[in-house]
Amino acid sequence: MEPILELESARLLLRQWRDEDLPEFAAMCADPQVMRYFPATLSRLESASSIGRIRGHFAEHGFGLWALQRKDTGQFIGFTGLNVVGFDAPFTPATEIGWRLAREHWGQGYASEAAWTALRCGFDRLSLDEVVAFTTLANLPSEKVMQAIGMHHDPADDFDHPRLDADHPLRRHLLYRISREQWLQTLHG
Template sequence: MEQIKELESPRLRLRLWRDTDLPAFAALCADPKVMRYFPAPLSRLESAALIGRFRGHFAEYGYGMWALEHNETGAFIGCTGLLNVSFAAAFTPAVEIGWRLAPEYWGLGYASEAAWAVLRCAFDRLALDQVVSFTSEPNLPSQKVMQAIGMQCDLEGSFEHPRLDEGHPLRPHVLYRISRAQWLETLHG
């Protein structure tokens, strides 16, 4: 499968993973602030395994979670990309868009900027019909990114995440969707 190696946005480069990304990615995934809306921070080994999973996804499908690099400084700042949803739910099979950035790069519009580039790839290059995104109910920063890129909350689509125990406070999830037609409308008004 031919891999989409790189996408561009005004301030960022979305690229394939390098072995040298591990220290910065592991630091990000070990940070309780970053992982506040996930079950737990990740160990270095778990972060390495996650990069392995991302690379496997690119090898299998051509697209995946790209590493984000800051154009001016070359710094690794996090990741944004597309993943095939890996569990069964009412809305699957589906391709989800997701993001995770180091806290020093929050509040600057980088996640939304990268997500726009990823949506363009999803609809223009991969010709997908729809992209979804989901997060735990209290994760409002992530929902703001979804809204910023024109995604709409599917009020009927809220679900309990099957990988979390019943009663876990992060189990209730909201679902956002954007179709190719909605994306075109957002772009062209």
């Protein structure tokens, strides 16, 4: 299948990463508020290698975490997209939907708009049967995005993230899911 390099929503382009995105992306990943629900902020080098991994995922799978660009200002504002889960858990193999936006772009519906666009791509173009999302228990803003795009939560699916130590405070995660059938129901009411 042809790689899906770009998607578009009303206010956003979901596009390939450019080398020029690194300063903004690194600033976002160095912001303690943005990274509040992750184990640590990222150094510039760690951010650069994240972009490398994201590009590698696109090369391998033909989809991934798209860079987000506002159409009105042209600014890079973060990422949203689909990612093959890279660890073993009761719900894997699975494709997850994920997002991270720079703080000045929160509260304007950009994450939900981009997430909706990525989810539609997952079902419409990639023909996935299911998409999952997960986050640490306390990350309510992220959970709201999951709910906004019609995902469902069953507490029986919650899990301990295998990449975090047993005593790590962020270890417990919520799992949200949406099946292709549920997505079609959301679309058609």
